[in-house]
Amino acid sequence: MYKSSLWKTSGHWENYADDMYAVIQRSDPESQQNEQKDQDEEYGLKPMNCPGHCLIFASKARSYRDLPLRYADFSPLHRNEGTGTLSGLTRVRCFHQDDGHIFCRPSQIKEEIRKSLEFVKLTYSVLGLEPYRLVLSTRPQEKYIGSIEEWKYAEAALVESLNDCGSNWTIDEGGGAFYGPKIDIILQDTGGKDHQTATIQLDFQLPKRFELQYQAPAPAQEQNGQLCNDRSLLNVEGPVTPILIHRAVLGSVERIMALLIEKYNGIWPFWLNPRQIAIITVNNSPEVLEFARQAKNIIQGFGTSNSEQERYLDKRIKTRGININIKVFDKTTSVSHKIAVAKSQRYGIIVLVGPKDIQSQTLSVDFSGIPNRSQYTDDILKKIPLKAKSHTVGELIKWEEIDCSAEHIDPSKQETKFSATKQSHIALPPEWLRSIVHELIKVYS
Numbered sequence: 001m002y003k004s005s006l007w008k009t010s011g012h013w014e015n016y017a018d019d020m021y022a023v024i025q026r027s028d029p030e031s032q033q034n035e036q037k038d039q040d041e042e043y044g045l046k047p048m049n050c051p052g053h054c055l056i057f058a059s060k061a062r063s064y065r066d067l068p069l070r071y072a073d074f075s076p077l078h079r080n081e082g083t084g085t086l087s088g089l090t091r092v093r094c095f096h097q098d099d100g101h102i103f104c105r106p107s108q109i110k111e112e113i114r115k116s117l118e119f120v121k122l123t124y125s126v127l128g129l130e131p132y133r134l135v136l137s138t139r140p141q142e143k144y145i146g147s148i149e150e151w152k153y154a155e156a157a158l159v160e161s162l163n164d165c166g167s168n169w170t171i172d173e174g175g176g177a178f179y180g181p182k183i184d185i186i187l188q189d190t191g192g193k194d195h196q197t198a199t200i201q202l203d204f205q206l207p208k209r210f211e212l213q214y215q216a217p218a219p220a221q222e223q224n225g226q227l228c229n230d231r232s233l234l235n236v237e238g239p240v241t242p243i244l245i246h247r248a249v250l251g252s253v254e255r256i257m258a259l260l261i262e263k264y265n266g267i268w269p270f271w272l273n274p275r276q277i278a279i280i281t282v283n284n285s286p287e288v289l290e291f292a293r294q295a296k297n298i299i300q301g302f303g304t305s306n307s308e309q310e311r312y313l314d315k316r317i318k319t320r321g322i323n324i325n326i327k328v329f330d331k332t333t334s335v336s337h338k339i340a341v342a343k344s345q346r347y348g349i350i351v352l353v354g355p356k357d358i359q360s361q362t363l364s365v366d367f368s369g370i371p372n373r374s375q376y377t378d379d380i381l382k383k384i385p386l387k388a389k390s391h392t393v394g395e396l397i398k399w400e401e402i403d404c405s406a407e408h409i410d411p412s413k414q415e416t417k418f419s420a421t422k423q424s425h426i427a428l429p430p431e432w433l434r435s436i437v438h439e440l441i442k443v444y445s
Contacts, residue, residue, distance in 0.1 A: 002051060004042040009209055010051040013044070015143045015178040019079050021045040045078040050203075050246060053101040054210040057242070064216035067242060068104035068112055074253075089258035090195055096253040102245040103212070106225030109202070109243055113161040113183075116200045116247050120185055123249050124198075127260065128269065132197075133186040134167055137175030144178045146205045154202045155181045179205040182246070190262055197256055201246035213239040270348045270370050270377070271441040276325040278342035279363075282335055282354030289330055292353045295363055296326050298430040299437060324437055343369065351433070352425065362427040370440070380439050385426055 001023060007013040012020065023043040046052070053071045062069070078094050085091055104112050124130050136158055139151040158181055162169045169183075176182055185198035206212075218228040219238030228234060250256045260272075270276060277299065279292050300323075327347075329338040335352070342350050352364040367381055428436075 001043045001045045004044055006051050006055075007044045010054070010206060011145045011179060011209060012047070012051070015145065016047065017044075019081070020047050021078050021080055046075070047077055047079045048097075048246075049073040049075070049077070049099045050101055050206060050244070051210075054206055054212060054244075057103050057212050058210060062103075062214035062242075064105060064214055064222065064240070067214060068102050068108055070100060070102045072098060072100040074098060089254040090189075090252075092252075092254055095255070097248050098250045098253065100247040100249075102247060103207070103242045104245065105214075105216070105240070106223060106243055107227070109157050109225070109245070110161060110164075112245055113158065113200060113202070114164065116245065116249075117161065117165045117183070119247075120198045120200075120249055124185070127256075127272075128263065129187055129256075129259065133194075134162060134165075134169035135172050135175070135184045135186055136162060136169060137172040137177075137182045137184055139176050139181065140174050140178060144176070145209075146179070150204050151181065154204055158183055158200075158202055177201055177203075177246075179203050180246075185251075187259055189259060195255060195259065197251035197259075198249050199246065199251060203244040203246060207241050207244050212242055214242055216240045266346050267371050268346070268348075270437075273346070273348050274325055275327070275345055275347045277349045277351060277437070278327055278329055278338075278345075278347040279351045279353060280329045280335060280338045280342060282352060284330060284332055285355070287358055288353055288355065291358045292328050292330065295351070295353065295430040295433075296328060299326060299434045300324050301434065349433075349437075357427075360427065362429050363433060364425045365428050365433055366425050377440065380436065384428075384436060 004013055004022075007017075007020070021044065023045065025041050025043060049071075053073070056071060057069065074096055076094055077097055077099070081091055081093050086093070102112050102116075124132055136155070138155055139148070144151070162183065172184070175184075180201050180203040182199050182201035184196045186194050187197050188194055215237050216222040217235070217237050218230070218233040219236075219240050221228040221233065222240045264272075268274070279296055281288050281292050329342060331338070339350060346369065348367075348370045350366040350369060352366075354364075357363055367384065370377070370381065
């Protein structure tokens, strides 16, 4: 939370106070009453992070060489939403947001907006949340700061960026924030209700109110976003006010999670599944338990495996830092019960480990729990049985280069489907399964 004086500087206290939670500072009980009144000051819980990021920008001298300067914050935010508007996870009073702020030069506005729109497109394509709508929200009729000329300039910059992105968009007259116009991304739930998620806002006002500056040659031309080749002007540096772009790609994390939960209904894409691999022991003999433990370590990249294979995987995909969620089912219950539990919990891959697997140094792997929603996933799963039959122990496991770009996700397969070509219980070495797992998540890396 921040002092009310900060929110007054930003304009939130005047234009956004109804949506904020105010907190009164508790004074020292030993202080005298008249002193206590002087010490009492109102605070406001953060509804957004922009004033704090403005303070960070102002904490040291900045040069045009430093820009664009990008900050991001996922800390909790609080907004006093009306009781009647609260709805599950889609609208709550305390939430988290990928709240980003870009401080840039006037000449960098178009490029930063373009990158932000591309970031949104990539993220929503990977999450399977397309299609979405783009909406330009313009100046409110009341409660706005800045001149109408500045608003028109900012709106024109967003219109140009939207036209260049190649997607259809609409206008929401008067729907902008009090400090600037914005581009909102709108998703629909399965019931057809609209939800605003991502947002890109262009702000000329907060940098002025916080007196933010950076040093640049030919400051007058720099402020207007003009290129200058006049050496006499370039020899003189002066202060310039940066432009602030508010950017949230997910928006409310709680809201985006609600939409994802509704969309996938528990059958998650493998890379997003919190329950990716279940290793089920056929019995609880020390040998079987140890082999299951070794297999888990190899799949996660912590065990011993072919160094050439590791170099190959690292070349294909940055395997370091990838967390693969694996659980070993080693309780003294029947195998059929363990499998039923793993399937009910929607594990993507189920691995059986028994005495025969120890002898062959392979795992019995079932891929039938992985839903197909991209051509890339289909191609990998179809190739597994063929490659397994032709593979020689100790041979480097290689995969053909398949188009795994985000654009390659097939819109016709956005609904959950399971391939009839997936063969259950294929015998694979642990290194093989590790290679397959990393190929399955490659498209999202």
